[in-house]
Structure formats: C-alpha cells, structure tokens
Amino acid sequence: MSAEPERRQRLLQMAAGAAFLALAMVLVLIIVNSSGSGGDPEHIEGKAGVDRLLAAIPQQGMVLGDPKAPVTLIEFGDLQCPVCAGYAREILPPIIENPVKKGEVKLEFRNFTIIGEESVPAGAAALAAGEQGRGWHYIELFYRNQAAERSGYVTDEFMEAVAIAAGVENLGKWNQDRRRRTDEVEKTTEAAKQLGFSGTPTFLVNGPGTKGLEPLGTPESTGALEEAIEAAR
Amino acid sequence: MKTKGLPSEWTLQRAIAFVAALGIGVATYIAIADSGGGSPVCIAGSHGCATVAKSSYSHLAGVNIAVFGIVGYALLLATAFFANDAARFGGFVLALGGFGYSVFLTYLEIFKIEAICQWCVASAVLMTILFALNATRLIGYAGTEERARPLERRA
Numbered sequence: 001m002s003a004e005p006e007r008r009q010r011l012l013q014m015a016a017g018a019a020f021l022a023l024a025m026v027l028v029l030i031i032v033n034s035s036g037s038g039g040d041p042e043h044i045e046g047k048a049g050v051d052r053l054l055a056a057i058p059q060q061g062m063v064l065g066d067p068k069a070p071v072t073l074i075e076f077g078d079l080q081c082p083v084c085a086g087y088a089r090e091i092l093p094p095i096i097e098n099p100v101k102k103g104e105v106k107l108e109f110r111n112f113t114i115i116g117e118e119s120v121p122a123g124a125a126a127l128a129a130g131e132q133g134r135g136w137h138y139i140e141l142f143y144r145n146q147a148a149e150r151s152g153y154v155t156d157e158f159m160e161a162v163a164i165a166a167g168v169e170n171l172g173k174w175n176q177d178r179r180r181r182t183d184e185v186e187k188t189t190e191a192a193k194q195l196g197f198s199g200t201p202t203f204l205v206n207g208p209g210t211k212g213l214e215p216l217g218t219p220e221s222t223g224a225l226e227e228a229i230e231a232a233r
Numbered sequence: 234m235k236t237k238g239l240p241s242e243w244t245l246q247r248a249i250a251f252v253a254a255l256g257i258g259v260a261t262y263i264a265i266a267d268s269g270g271g272s273p274v275c276i277a278g279s280h281g282c283a284t285v286a287k288s289s290y291s292h293l294a295g296v297n298i299a300v301f302g303i304v305g306y307a308l309l310l311a312t313a314f315f316a317n318d319a320a321r322f323g324g325f326v327l328a329l330g331g332f333g334y335s336v337f338l339t340y341l342e343i344f345k346i347e348a349i350c351q352w353c354v355a356s357a358v359l360m361t362i363l364f365a366l367n368a369t370r371l372i373g374y375a376g377t378e379e380r381a382r383p384l385e386r387r388a
Contacts, residue, residue, distance in 0.1 A: 008376025011322055015371055018326050022333040029337045033345060048284045048347040 039147025039154075041161035046144035050166075053093055054136055057101055061130045062139075064096065065106035071207035071232045073105055073225070076112035076192045077139075079122040080154065081200045083218075085143035094222045095229070105229055109139055111185040112192040112200050118154035121178065123185040125159045128177035129168050137166035207232030239373040246313045249324065249366050253310035256359040260302035263352050267297045273352045284348035290341050298338070302356060305331050309363055321375055324367040332364035 060067055073095070077084040092107075099105035111123035122142065129138035141162050147153035159178070160171065168174045192202065195215065203216040203225070209232045219225045240248075263286075266273045272286030285291060291298060305327060312324035335357035342349050 004376045004378075006376075007318065011318055011371065011375040015322065015325055015368075015375075018329055022329050026333045026337050030340050033341065043289045043345075045345050046347065047288070048281075051284075 038145050039151065039158060040145070041155070041158045044141060044145055044161050044165040046141060047165045050137055050140040050144065053096055053140065057096070057136075059130070059133050059136055062109040062127065062135045063106050064108070064136045065100040066103035067106060069100075069103050069106040071099070071105045071205065071229055072108060073229065074108045074110060074204040074206070074213070075201050076110050076188070076197055076203075077201040078111070078113050078115045078119045079126060079139065079142045080115035080119045080146065080149050082146060082149065083199075084201045085146050087201050088140055088143040091219075091222050091225065095225055099226075099229055104233075107136075109135070110188040110192070112197060112202065113185060113189045114200055116150040118150065118152070120182050120185050122154050122159065124181040125163065125174075125178040127181040127184060128174045129163055129166055131177050132168050132170060132174065134163075134166045134168050138162060138168070141166050203228075205229065205232045209233050239369060242316055242370060242374045242377075245366055245370045245373075246316065249363060249370070250310055250313035252359055252362050252366065253306045253313065256306035256356060256363070257303055257310065259352055259356045259359065260299045260306055263299035263356075264297050264303060267291070267299065273350065275351050279349075279351065281342075281348040282350040282352060285342060285346055285350035285353060288341075288346045288348075290338075290346060302331075306359075309367075312367075316374075318375060321367075321371045325371040328360065328364040328367040331360040335360045 054064070057064055058066060075084075075087075075092075077087075095105065096107065100107055109126070111119070111126070113119035113123055126135055126138045126142065129135050145158075145162065160175075163171060163174055197215075199218065202218055204213045205216055205228050206213045207229075214228075214232070216225070216228050219228065263273050267286055272283040275282040293301065309324060309327050309331070312320040312327065314320075338353060339357055342353060
C-alpha cells in the first residue's frame with residue numbers, strides 16, 4: 001500500500017485550515033454572545049441564577065422576605081438604571097442570601113423612574129408580576145438583561161419575555177395589571193422626589209433601632225448595608 | 234496499513250462507530266424529551282437539564298439543537314464505514330464542527346444559562362472523543378489508498 005505524499009499534504013493543509021476556521025468561529029460566537037448587549041427578548045439570561053437566589057424566599061407584591069421580619073429595607077430604583085443593575089448583581093445578593101432568607105430583613109422595591117418614559121411601563125410590569133408573586137424575579141431578570149438607557153429596548157415583547165422567564169403564569173392578567181398600575185409607579189416616583197431623593201438606587205431602612213424610616217442614600221458596599229441593617233435591629 | 238505508534242485504521246473506525254452510536258442515543262433522548270414538551274431528566278435531582286432545555290439557546294430556527302446533533306452523529310457514523318480520504322476528511326470536518334459547537338454550548342451553559350445539563354455534557358464529551366479519533370485517523374492515514382471495505386475484519 002503506497003501513500004500519496006502530495007494528496008496527504010493537501011488534505012492535512014485543508015484540515016489545518018478548517019481547524020483554524022473553526023477556532024475563529026467559536027471565538028467570534030463567544031465574543032458576540034459575551035458582549036452582553038441585553039434587551040433581547042429572544043435571549044433572556046440569568047434565569048437560573050435568579051431562581052437560585054430567590055428560592056424559598058416568600059414574596060408579597062414587591063416585598064421580598066418574611067412579612068414579619070423586624071427590619072425593612074426599601075429600595076427606590078429604576079429598572080433602566082445601570083447602577084441599580086450593578087447593585088442587583090454585586091451588592092444585594094449577600095443581603096438576600098443571609099438576613100432576608102433568614103427572616104431578619106424584608107426587602108421592598110419601589111419605583112423611582114428617573115431615566116426615561118420607558119421606565120414607567122417597565123416598573124408597572126414589575127408591579128404586575130408582583131401580583132402573581134414574581135415581582136422580585138421580574139426585577140432581577142430585568143436588571144440582568146438591561147440594554148443601554150433609553151435605547152428603545154423596553155418593548156412589550158421584551159417585557160413579556162422577562163415576565164415569562166420570571167415565572168409569571170397568567171400573562172393575560174399580567175398584561176391587564178401592568179397597564180392598570182402605571183399610576184402607582186408615578187406615585188412612588190413623586191413620593192421619592194418629596195423625600196428629596198435625586199438618584200437611584202436610594203435606600204431607606206426601618207426597624208426597632210430606627211426612628212421611623214431612615215434614609216441611607218446609596219450605600220457603596222454590601223458591608224455598609226449590613227451595618228445599617230444591624231443598627232436598625 | 235498500520236502507522237507506527239497509532240492504532241490501526243480499522244480500530245479507529247470501530248471506535249468512531251461506537252462513540253457515534255452512543256452520541257445518536259444521547260441526542261435522540263434529548264430530542265424525544267423535548268418533543269413531548271418536557272426536558273431530559275438529570276440525575277441526582279438536578280434541575281440543570283430543564284433549565285437548559287427551556288432556555289432560548291436550546292433551539293435554532295425552531296428546531297431543537299439535539300436534532301442537528303442526531304444528524305451530525307449519524308454522518309460521523311457513516312464515515313466510519315469507509316476507509317478512504319473522503320471519509321477521513323469528512324469525518325474530521327464533521328467532528329471538528331461538532332466539537333467547536335460543543336465548546337460554544339458549554340460556554341453558554343456556564344456563563345449565559347448558568348445551568349449544566351448532564352446530557353449536554355455527555356454529548357460534548359462524546360464529540361470531543363470523536364474529534365480526537367477523527368483527527369488521529371486523518372493524521373495517521375490521510376493519503377493512503379482505499380484498501381478495505383468498511384468495517385471489514387481483516388485476517
């Protein structure tokens with residue numbers, strides 16, 4: 001049996017070319033997918049992480065945690081706000097995983113829409129998800145799938161995709177509720193302005209150790225939030 | 234012919250056929266589980282398979298990617314039945330594509346879907362083995378003449 005060196009060399013060259021092409025294609029696919037453009041209703045990301053984070057924590061409306069928890073932490077946020085999204089990813093998880101999960105703190109989200117008009121329907125959609133016990137799933141997933149502010153990504157299609165990923169079961173009711181609750185978004189936004197807030201996220205804490213609601217501003221770390229919680233106990 | 238230090242092409246063909254058949258089984262299970270509106274069952278009560286199956290990445294143009302997997306494994310199986318350059322090069326290119334796509338899917342599972350489906354991992358491992366086998370076959374036997382009918386046991 002005789003080998004044919006030329007044919008062999010040509011085949012191996014073609015194979016090397018194919019391997020190079022495949023490597024390039026995989027890298028391009030990974031880079032394109034890691035760019036995290038967000039706002040894509042076809043690819044709502046982070047569902048598994050959000051499900052893990054919020055597993056077995058009770059939710060009522062926009063309140064996460066045991067309703068009888070002695071300390072209440074209130075977040076005024078805007079779903080289009082990238083700083084709020086950063087908070088959701090980096091700073092709040094340890095609070096949710098410890099004092100909230102242990103029933104020591106309850107976390108309440110209130111809309112404070114400062115980014116743009118699209119923040120109002122986005123916030124109302126979260127409230128509507130809250131009526132089905134999925135408000136915090138909605139918030140967390142929205143934050144994890146944000147696109148650039150005011151880029152027009154907050155469409156009905158995107159909000160519905162987030163609702164589905166959040167586990168909202170009755171989409172018909174959710175659609176009715178979200179249209180009905182835009183007034184409430186405007187009311188909490190007005191309340192935040194009355195309190196003198198100017199940015200998001202802004203936090204308030206209330207507990208046995210505080211004299212009513214105490215503003216915290218925008219704590220820069222999980223540790224700062226933990227200290228405020230400890231003082232409020 | 235047996236190249237020094239390498240298994241015979243006949244051995245490689247048999248190994249490719251065996252692993253590709255396993256791959257067809259894995260991909261078929263995933264596709265059947267999805268077609269019934271469900272998802273593959275992960276062992277030890279993990280929810281990773283359901284999470285991955287329900288993610289938007291599990292379908293391409295409305296077709297479950299496991300179906301493409303079945304086609305890919307079937308074509309790889311077919312290449313194992315021929316001992317010529319077309320089969321060697323075709324098998325290499327198919328396995329390379331499958332391996333590359335498996336790397337991408339594993340990336341998606343870890344960093345985007347944030348869940349691991351054991352069946353998908355099994356398929357990725359099988360595709361990696363097939364890539365290694367087909368690369369070995371091509372490097373070891375490219376350019377050699379067709380001399381035996383497929384999977385024909387030689388004396």
